[in-house]
Amino acid sequence: MRTGRGLLLSLNGDGDGDGNGAGAGALCATVEPWSDRVVFVAGPPEAGGPLPAGQALLVRPDGYVAWAGPRPDGLPEALIRWFGFPADAG
Structure with a gap:
């Protein structure tokens, strides 16, 4: 979070779902x-952790969760809202 970038944390490890x-x-x-504004990190869920396996969180640089879900539905909209348009969108 010190870099001022967002974080997308996937608790689905490196699997395919x-x-x-x-x-x-x-x-x-x-x-x-x-990717120039948001870091992606995938890891296995912790047994007994607060989030179930398969969940993902988009965390703003100030530490607030901007989006959460098991699928990318709604993720692009949250990314645009909090981090602007994608780099290749011109």
Whole structure:
């Protein structure tokens, strides 16, 4: 968070999804156009942790959660709202 960039945290490890979530690959592909402003991190869920497996969080640089979900539905809109248009959008 010290870099002033956002964070997309996927708790689906590096898998392709388990039927309940999109998988890290789909989330990574969605956030790629914002990679100059948002860091993508994938990790396995902790047993007994506060979030279920397959969830993802988009965290603003100030630490607030801007978006959460198991699939990238609505993620591009949240990225545009909080981080501007993608780098390749001109």
